[in-house]
Amino acid sequence: MSMENQHREDPHCENEQAETAQIEAQLAAARRAAMAPHASAQGAGEDAHLKIGVYICRCGGNISDVVNVEQVAETVQLLPNVTTAKVHTFVCSDPGQQTISEDILQENLDRVVVASCSPFLHEQTFRGAVARGGLNPYLYEHVNIREQASWAHRHDPSGATAKAIRMIAAAVGKLRHAAPLEQIKLPNHRRALVIGGGIAGMKAAADLAARGIPVLLVEKTEKLGGRLNDRGRVYPSERDASELVEELARTVQANPRIEIRLSSQVKAVSGFIGNFKVEVAPEGGAAEQRTVGAILLATGFRPYQPREGEFLYRGGSSASAGPAVLTLPEFIQLLRATPENARHLLVNGRAVRNVAFLHCVGSRQLDGVHEPQPDGRLNTYCSRTCCTTILQQALAVRRRFPKTGVYNFYQDIRTYGRGEENYYTEASKAGVVFFRYNGEEPPAVALSAPESARDGAISITVKDTLTWNEELTLPVDLLVLGTGMIPGAIADLIEQMKLATGEDGFLQEVHPKLRPVEVAVNGVLLAGAAQGPMNIQETLAAAGAAAVKVAAMFAKENVELNPFVAEVDPELCCGEAHCVTQCAYEGALRMVAKEVDGKQVERAEVNAGLCTGCGACVAVCPHRAMQLNGWRLDQFDAMVDGIAAGVPNQACGEELVRIG
Ligand SMILES: Cc1cc2nc3c(=O)[nH]c(=O)nc-3n(C[C@H](O)[C@H](O)[C@H](O)COP(=O)(O)OP(=O)(O)OC[C@H]3O[C@@H](n4cnc5c(N)ncnc54)[C@H](O)[C@@H]3O)c2cc1C
Numbered sequence: 001m002s003m004e005n006q007h008r009e010d011p012h013c014e015n016e017q018a019e020t021a022q023i024e025a026q027l028a029a030a031r032r033a034a035m036a037p038h039a040s041a042q043g044a045g046e047d048a049h050l051k052i053g054v055y056i057c058r059c060g061g062n063i064s065d066v067v068n069v070e071q072v073a074e075t076v077q078l079l080p081n082v083t084t085a086k087v088h089t090f091v092c093s094d095p096g097q098q099t100i101s102e103d104i105l106q107e108n109l110d111r112v113v114v115a116s117c118s119p120f121l122h123e124q125t126f127r128g129a130v131a132r133g134g135l136n137p138y139l140y141e142h143v144n145i146r147e148q149a150s151w152a153h154r155h156d157p158s159g160a161t162a163k164a165i166r167m168i169a170a171a172v173g174k175l176r177h178a179a180p181l182e183q184i185k186l187p188n189h190r191r192a193l194v195i196g197g198g199i200a201g202m203k204a205a206a207d208l209a210a211r212g213i214p215v216l217l218v219e220k221t222e223k224l225g226g227r228l229n230d231r232g233r234v235y236p237s238e239r240d241a242s243e244l245v246e247e248l249a250r251t252v253q254a255n256p257r258i259e260i261r262l263s264s265q266v267k268a269v270s271g272f273i274g275n276f277k278v279e280v281a282p283e284g285g286a287a288e289q290r291t292v293g294a295i296l297l298a299t300g301f302r303p304y305q306p307r308e309g310e311f312l313y314r315g316g317s318s319a320s321a322g323p324a325v326l327t328l329p330e331f332i333q334l335l336r337a338t339p340e341n342a343r344h345l346l347v348n349g350r351a352v353r354n355v356a357f358l359h360c361v362g363s364r365q366l367d368g369v370h371e372p373q374p375d376g377r378l379n380t381y382c383s384r385t386c387c388t389t390i391l392q393q394a395l396a397v398r399r400r401f402p403k404t405g406v407y408n409f410y411q412d413i414r415t416y417g418r419g420e421e422n423y424y425t426e427a428s429k430a431g432v433v434f435f436r437y438n439g440e441e442p443p444a445v446a447l448s449a450p451e452s453a454r455d456g457a458i459s460i461t462v463k464d465t466l467t468w469n470e471e472l473t474l475p476v477d478l479l480v481l482g483t484g485m486i487p488g489a490i491a492d493l494i495e496q497m498k499l500a501t502g503e504d505g506f507l508q509e510v511h512p513k514l515r516p517v518e519v520a521v522n523g524v525l526l527a528g529a530a531q532g533p534m535n536i537q538e539t540l541a542a543a544g545a546a547a548v549k550v551a552a553m554f555a556k557e558n559v560e561l562n563p564f565v566a567e568v569d570p571e572l573c574c575g576e577a578h579c580v581t582q583c584a585y586e587g588a589l590r591m592v593a594k595e596v597d598g599k600q601v602e603r604a605e606v607n608a609g610l611c612t613g614c615g616a617c618v619a620v621c622p623h624r625a626m627q628l629n630g631w632r633l634d635q636f637d638a639m640v641d642g643i644a645a646g647v648p649n650q651a652c653g654e655e656l657v658r659i660g
Contacts (some may be wrong), residue, residue, distance in 0.1 A: 014539060023394045025179045052172055053084040053109040055100055056164075057091040057116035066150035069162045072115070076168045085105060087235065093123045097129035104133025111175040115143040115168050120338055120514070123420075136180035138563065140631060159367050173637045173642030181629055184608045185558040186566065188274040191216065191295040192550050195266055195493065198226020199536060200528025200543040201259055201298030207547035211258040213467035213554055214292060216263045217252060218280055220311055224249045226300050227529075230329055232336045235392045236534060237417035244536070268586065269295070269496040273641040274559035289405065294550045294557070297396065297493065297519075298527040299631065301485040304330050304379070306360030307371065311445045311481055312458060315397035315518060323447060323458050324348060324478045327361075328389060331480040335396060345401050347478050350402055354476040355397060356460055357390045358443060359410040363484035369440055373486075381504045383484020384533040387414045390482045391423035391432075398430040406432045409462055411439045416534055448475050484534045498585070506532040512640025517546040522561065564630040565611040568604045570594070572625035575602040581628050585610050589617060590612040 013484045017392040055301065065474040077085040084103055085391045088096045091114055103109055114126045119142040121501070124636050127137035153160035192208050198221030205215045214295035223229060225245035234241045252258045261280055267287055268279040274293045281287035291301040313325045323624065326334065363386065365378040372378050374504035387410070394406045396581070408427075415421045419553060428434070437443055443462040487505035494501065500508040500520055507530050517526050527543040534542065552561065554559045566579075566589070575591065583589040588610035591602040604617075617626045624633060651656045 002119055003376055012517065019658075024377045031262075034467070041251065041581060046390075047110075047176075048081075050081045050110045050176060051083040051108055051544055052079075052081045052113065052166060052175055053100070053115045054085045054086070054108065054115065054609045055091050055173070056098070056145075056168075057096070057114070058087065059150075060089060063116070063146050063150045066154050066157050066160050067145060067164045068157065069164075071161060072145075072164050072168065075165050076172070079169055079172050080166045084109065091116050091126050097125065097132075100126070100129040101133035104130065104135050108133070109133070110139065111142045111178065113143060113168060113171045113175060113331060114140070115145045115164060115171075115571050117146040118144050124281065138181035138489060139175065139178055141175050141178075143167045143171045157489055158514045163576050165324060169645070170639040170642035172290055173638035177632065177635045177638050178630075180561040184561040184563055186272070186274045186561065187238045187608050188554060188556050188557060188559045189276075189291045190214065191267070191288070191290075192294045192554075193218065193276070193278055193292040194298055194527075195295045195488040196226070196298035196528075196530065197221075197224040197260070197262070197299045198298060198528065198539075199244065199248060200530070201296070201301065202538045203540050203543035205258050206248065206251045206255065206295050207544055208550060209252070209255040211547075211551045213257070213611060215258045216261065216280070216292060217258055218264050218266055220263070220265050224260070224262070224513075227303070228536070230458075231332060235388050235390075236417065236425060248324065252460065265563055266493065266496075268510040269493075272607070275562070275609065277522065281600045284467065285617070293498070293523065294553060295524045296527050296543075296546050296550065297499075297524065297530050299488045299489075299490050299530045301506075301529040301533065303327065304383075304483040304486050306361060306481055306483065310363065310448070311358075311369075313481060324352075325445075325458070325481065326478070327481050327483045328386060328393070329483070330395060332389075335400075338400075340400075343401075345397065345404060345478075350477065350600075354474075355406065355478040355480060355600075356407045356409060356474065356476040357394055357480045357482055359387060359390060359408065359413075359482040360439075360442075361481040361483050362486065364411065364439060366439055369442065375505075377485070377503075379486060379504070381533070382414060384414065384416070385535050386482045386484045388417070388420040388423055388535075390480075391415065392428045393480070394418075394432045395427045395430055397421060397553045398427070407476065407478075408432055408434045409437055409443050409460065410434065411437060419535065435462050435474075436466045437462050438465055445479060449497055488530055490530070492566055495589065498526055499524070502532070504532065506530065517542055517549060523553070523559070561608070562613075562615040562630075564628060565608045566606045566615075567626045567627050567629055569627065570596075570603055572623045573603045574606075574623055574625070576604070576622075577604065578620040579604050582616045584614070584616065588612070588637075 001077055027184035056069045056073050073085040073087050073600050079399055084107055085581040102113060112130050115428045117124060123142045125251055131137040138406045141549045145167060149160045149164040191214045194215055194217045197217055201217060202224060205217045228241040228245050264280055264285045269276060271277045276292050276295055278290050278292060279287045280570050311325060312323045314322055338345055352559055352624050363379055363383040365380055367378060370378060394408060397406050399406055413424055415424050441463055443460050445552050446459050448459045450456040457475055457477055459473050459475050463471050498521060502508040507526050507533060509516050509526055510520055519526060525546040526538040578590045578614045580591055582650055588607050592605045594601055594603045613628055615628050618628050627633060
């Protein structure tokens with residue numbers, strides 16, 4: 001069979017040929033469209049002599065396996081003002097960036113478009129390359145043709161190619177209206193406020209002070225150390241928690257750069273990165289006003305407190321009367337208070353013969369199985385530290401009181417940290433007995449019998465999945481509820497600083513991997529368990545990371561922010577204040593009195609430090625007096641024109657291809 005016939009009879013080849021023909025036709029149409037008088041060609045604010053370079057990335061095949069990047073380059077080269085359009089395997093690589101810088105210098109480019117992956121990854125990279133070429137870094141536009149074209153339309157290569165062309169056409173249109181911008185520089189008050197004096201707050205304060213940064217450390221209780229003050233030996237080191245707390249406390253107390261305010265709280269916060277005004281008040285006494293450049297939130301967590309009657313729990317009264325049901329922290333206190341030479345573990349004056357630990361109380365809650373919290377939320381997350389703590393305590397009971405039976409009721413054992421699995425192994429070897437329940441059927445806890453209730457005897461019934469769902473009932477005289485962590489009571493701070501919380505109620509970072517200790521409010525950072533359940537090791541690592549971030553911020557004389565903030569045109573502003581009413585960021589916009597043509601009028605004024613560039617003010621101004629730098633309304637118009645005039649469909653003449 002000749003090659004020609006083979007091709008003709010192969011349906012795969014036929015599809016390919018049709019696809020190629022379609023792309024060719026689209027390309028031809030795009031050329032016609034690009035060469036025809038462009039909808040936004042050289043309008044007001046544009047310069048016919050501008051030179052725009054477009055760099056299209058293959059992203060090692062991530063883009064080019066779907067998008068025909070060569071055809072994209074060939075097409076966008078025809079757009080007004082585009083003098084260079086190049087394809088590179090990795091534009092983000094050093095040679096890729098160098099090409100951009102060199103082209104700016106050699107070809108006198110005035111603007112640059114990079115069509116590649118997400119701007120989240122590489123916008124800063126390319127701004128750097130543009131700046132190295134001597135161009136204002138904001139005369140650059142990033143187009144995401146990976147997530148938005150090749151990945152989104154991987155089964156439609158010609159559609160993805162057409163979409164990439166339109167997106168670049170939009171960016172080129174936008175750039176033709178772009179003006180150079182400068183970073184906003186704000187004064188940087190070189191002092192950090194650390195809220196919370198647990199191990200996270202102390203570690204962050206110590207690290208900052210060691211880098212020469214003054215710290216104001218505010219702790220609401222009368223003592224430093226946080227929740228570790230209630231712990232004895234901590235896993236995995238088995239060091240006494242008090243040693244760790246005292247070591248850190250000594251460090252912060254001895255450092256003259258750290259001012260400590262105990263029994264104090266932050267009552268008000270205003271201002272912005274580099275320039276926060278805070279009011280710190282002791283429990284009784286006058287508040288002090290301070291200025292700080294950064295704020296670290298190290299407010300930690302609260303232990304889950306079971307509801308009255310949850311698994312027979314009766315609050316503090318459990319320890320003295322009725323069924324002996326304790327939370328994990330209460331049990332830790334009981335064991336700590338029990339003399340080393342005691343022959344029995346005593347509860348309510350009685351020797352404990354059998355103790356049960358019930359895992360996941362207040363954690364990993366399921367809809368329809370557990371009662372929601374007072375705020376209507378279920379604690380669906382894992383508290384991460386309870387499994388190992390329970391195993392550590394269970395092992396301690398078996399070692400200290402070998403005649404006491406120890407039973408664990410668990411869903412999954414999560415001993416994820418280094419050395420923590422040993423507690424599981426050792427507890428098993430020491431005779432701790434494990435029952436595994438299905439999360440949807442937690443063990444039922446009841447009083448054994450009315451008369452034995454006086455003795456506090458408790459029966460636990462479980463369908464044990466380790467023995468193929470055999471239903472077992474076990475009498476014990478002490479039940480320990482493996483209570484986990486819930487978010488701290490910091491609604492006032494959340495409100496003052498407009499902080500975001502996650503679904504779990506803990507403070508939310510910007511990105512769990514890329515910006516793990518930053519929040520959306522510039523200059524505010526997270527340290528430790530305020531962000532979510534963490535063990536000591538993780539807490540100290542997070543606190544250290546937050547301190548490094550603050551130190552990096554203070555390394556510069558000024559705080560430098562992107563210039564994408566709102567700007568008022570005083571000629572167009574009529575003082576109607578729609579923008580101020582709409583603005584969600586307190587202090588970002590206000591009306592100020594001005595004299596215009598001899599008359600006293602009110603005009604809007606933007607505080608660039610507080611403006612987040614959300615654009616809400618732009619949308620509500622009927623006079624187009626508000627503009628967002630870098631995203632001006634004429635730039636939006638040009639983008640729409642660029643998209644609309646992009647690639648006519650060969651099948652329907654000049655009618656536009658529908659994408660997606
Ligand atoms: C039962 C239990 C046992 C544990 N055992 C271990 C263990 O053995 N090993 C281990 O690695 N981890 C263990 N952990 C985890 C450990 O407790 C945490 O990692 C650690 O406490 C987190 O420290 P932190 O400073 O972030 O928070 P916290 O210890 O909660 O400290 C926060 C501090 O901030 C203060 N604060 C709160 N709000 C304000 C406010 N508005 N203004 C001023 N101050 C405020 C609090 O008073 C407190 O002093 C255990 C956890 C639990 C629940």
